[in-house]
Amino acid sequence: MTGINKAACIGGGVIGGGWIARFLLAGIDVDVFDPHPEASRIVGEVIANAEKAYAMLTGAPLPPRGRLTFCETLEEAVAGADWIQESVPERLDLKRGVLNEIDAVARPDALIGSSTSGLLPTDLQRDMKHPERLFVAHPYNPVYLLPLVEIVGGEKTSAATIKAAMERLPPIGMKGVHIAKEIEAFVGDRLLEALWREALWLIHDDICTVETLDDVIRYSFGLRWAQMGLFQTYRIAGGEAGMRHFLAQFGPCLAWPWTKLTDVVDLDDALIEKIGQQSDEQAADLSIRELERIRDENLVGILQALKGGDGGKGWGAGKLLKDFEQSLWAQGGGTTTSFDPSKPLRLVETKVSPAWVDYNGHMTEHRYLQVFGDTSDALLRLVGVDVAYVEAGHSYYTVETHIRHLGEAKLGQAIHSTCRILSVNDKRLHVFHTLHDTATGEAIATAEHMLLHVDSKAGKATPAPAVILDKVKAIAEAHANLVAPEGVGRYVGQKR
Numbered sequence: 001m002t003g004i005n006k007a008a009c010i011g012g013g014v015i016g017g018g019w020i021a022r023f024l025l026a027g028i029d030v031d032v033f034d035p036h037p038e039a040s041r042i043v044g045e046v047i048a049n050a051e052k053a054y055a056m057l058t059g060a061p062l063p064p065r066g067r068l069t070f071c072e073t074l075e076e077a078v079a080g081a082d083w084i085q086e087s088v089p090e091r092l093d094l095k096r097g098v099l100n101e102i103d104a105v106a107r108p109d110a111l112i113g114s115s116t117s118g119l120l121p122t123d124l125q126r127d128m129k130h131p132e133r134l135f136v137a138h139p140y141n142p143v144y145l146l147p148l149v150e151i152v153g154g155e156k157t158s159a160a161t162i163k164a165a166m167e168r169l170p171p172i173g174m175k176g177v178h179i180a181k182e183i184e185a186f187v188g189d190r191l192l193e194a195l196w197r198e199a200l201w202l203i204h205d206d207i208c209t210v211e212t213l214d215d216v217i218r219y220s221f222g223l224r225w226a227q228m229g230l231f232q233t234y235r236i237a238g239g240e241a242g243m244r245h246f247l248a249q250f251g252p253c254l255a256w257p258w259t260k261l262t263d264v265v266d267l268d269d270a271l272i273e274k275i276g277q278q279s280d281e282q283a284a285d286l287s288i289r290e291l292e293r294i295r296d297e298n299l300v301g302i303l304q305a306l307k308g309g310d311g312g313k314g315w316g317a318g319k320l321l322k323d324f325e326q327s328l329w330a331q332g333g334g335t336t337t338s339f340d341p342s343k344p345l346r347l348v349e350t351k352v353s354p355a356w357v358d359y360n361g362h363m364t365e366h367r368y369l370q371v372f373g374d375t376s377d378a379l380l381r382l383v384g385v386d387v388a389y390v391e392a393g394h395s396y397y398t399v400e401t402h403i404r405h406l407g408e409a410k411l412g413q414a415i416h417s418t419c420r421i422l423s424v425n426d427k428r429l430h431v432f433h434t435l436h437d438t439a440t441g442e443a444i445a446t447a448e449h450m451l452l453h454v455d456s457k458a459g460k461a462t463p464a465p466a467v468i469l470d471k472v473k474a475i476a477e478a479h480a481n482l483v484a485p486e487g488v489g490r491y492v493g494q495k496r
C-alpha cells in the first residue's frame with residue numbers, strides 16, 4: 001500500500017529514530033544499523049513517544065506496526081530494502097563512506113535518501129557506483145509528527161528517483177517538496193539559520209533573554225507560520241491590495257537594514273555559558289523527555305486544529321492529516337471483522353488527546369460526541385457503508401442523540417467504545433454506544449442514537465438495500481439476546 005515493503009535506517013539517533021517510528025507506524029518493516037551500544041534503548045524511547053503521539057493524533061485504524069530488527073552489519077540492514085535512509089552525523093567524509101557502503105550492497109532499484117541538513121547531494125553521491133538513486137530527504141524533528149521532507153537531487157540523481165521518492169511519502173503521512181536546485185541547507189535550514197543568527201546576536205547584545213525571544217515567536221508569528229507560512233501571511237498584511245502593497249510599504253525598509261544577518265556571532269565560551277544558563281532557567285525543572293512530551297502534545301493539538309481548518313475541509317498540514325486518515329480508513333476501516341454475537345461490538349480504541357481536555361482537566365463534552373460518532377462510523381463501515389458507498393450517493397445520517405456522562409476521562413487515558421444495535425428497519429437504525437475506561441472496563445459515558453438511511457443527493461430518507469440491511473439485521477438479531485443496557489431510553493430529567 002505504501003510502495004515501501006521494507007525500509008533500512010542507517011543511524012538511529014534523534015532523526016534516524018524518528019524515521020524508524022514513522023515507517024513502523026505506517027506498517028513498514030524496518031531494519032536498523034547503528035553501532036551505538038545503546039541504540040535499541042534510544043530508538044525504543046523515540047518509538048514509545050511516537051506511539052503515544054499517534055494514539056492522540058488519530059482515531060483512524062493504523063496498519064499493524066511493522067517489524068523492527070537491529071542488525072549487526074550495514075549490509076544485513078540494507079539487504080532487500082526498498083527505501084534506505086541514512087541519518088548518521090553531519091560530516092561529509094562519514095556520510096560519503098556510509099553511502100558508498102550502502103551503494104555497494106543495496107538492491108539496484110532501492111531508493112537511497114540522506115537526512116543531511118545541509119550537505120549537497122552532488123557531494124554525497126560523488127563516489128557512488130549508482131549515484132542516480134541518491135537524493136536528500138531532509139526531514140524535521142520529530143520526524144514521526146512533522147510531515148515535511150525536502151527532496152533534493154544532485155547532478156547525477158535521476159528524475160525517476162525524485163518522482164519515486166515524492167510518491168512514497170503521502171502513504172506514510174508525509175509531504176515531499178521537491179527543491180528545484182541544490183543549495184547548501186536547502187530551503188528550511190536557510191530560513192532557520194537566518195533566524196538563528198539574528199537570535200544569537202540579540203542574546204549576545206543583551207537585547208533580550210532566550211525566554212523573551214522564544215515568547216516573541218510563540219505568542220505571535222510562530223502561530224501564523226504553522227498555518228500560512230510567510231508569503232501568504234504577508235499577503236494578508238498588505239490589506240485589500242495584498243502582496244503588492246505590502247512590498248511597496250515594507251520593501252524599502254530592507255535597505256535600512258534592521259538586521260545583523262551577514263555577520264557571524266562569535267560563539268565564544270562566554271556566549272555559550274550565557275545561553276546555556278538562560279536556557280536552564282527557561283526549562284526550570286523540565287527534563288528533555290518532559291519537553292518532548294509537551295512538544296508532541298502541542299503539535300498534535302495544532303495538527304488537529306488545522307484538520308478542522310477552512311470550514312472543516314482541513315488546511316495545510318491538517319489537510320494532509322485528513323487525507324492520510326481517509327486513506328487509513330479506506331485500507332483498514334472497510335474490512336469486515338468477525339464479531340462475537342454474545343457481546344456488544346468493540347469498535348473504537350483511542351486515547352484522550354490534549355486537544356480534547358478542557359479547563360476542568362478532563363475530556364470536554366463535544367469530544368464524547370466525536371468518539372460516539374466515530375463508533376457509529378465504524379459500525380457503518382462494518383456493514384458496508386464505506387467511503388465508496390457514501391460517494392455513490394447513500395449514507396446514514398444521525399437524527400437524534402442522547403449522551404449520559406457517568407465518569408471522567410483524563411488526558412492520555414486509554415478508552416474504547418462498544419456498540420449495541422437496539423433495533424433496525426429498512427430506514428431506521430437505533431444504536432446504544434458505551435465509552436469505557438480500557439484499564440478497568442468501567443463505563444464513562446453512554447450514547448443512544450437514531451440514524452436514518454438517506455439518499456444524500458435527494459436529501460431524504462430512503463430504504464437501505466438488502467446488501468446493507470442483511471448485515472445490520474444479523475448483528476441486531478444476535479444483540480437481541482443480550483440484557484438491555486442500563487440507561488436505554490433515558491431522557492433528561494427522568495427520575496432514576
Ligand SMILES: NC(=O)C1=CN([C@@H]2O[C@H](COP(=O)(O)OP(=O)(O)OC[C@H]3O[C@@H](n4cnc5c(N)ncnc54)[C@H](O)[C@@H]3O)[C@@H](O)[C@H]2O)C=CC1
Pocket residue numbers: 010011012013014015016033034035036039087088089090098115116117118138139140141
Ligand atoms: N537533529 C536534528 O534536529 C536534525 C538532524 N538532521 C540530520 O540528521 C542526521 C543525523 O542527525 P541526528 O539524528 O541529530 O544525530 P544523532 O547524533 O542523534 O544520531 C546519529 C546516529 O548515527 C549513528 N552513527 C554514527 N556513525 C554511524 C555509522 N557509521 N553507521 C551507522 N550509524 C552511525 C550514531 O551512533 C548515532 O546514533 C544529520 O545529517 C543531521 O544533519 C536532519 C533534520 C533535523
Ligand SMILES: C[N+](C)(C)CC(=O)CC(=O)[O-]
Pocket residue numbers: 117139140141189192
Ligand atoms: C538544526 N538542524 C539544522 C539540524 C535542524 C534541521 O535540519 C531541521 C529541523 O528539524 O529543525
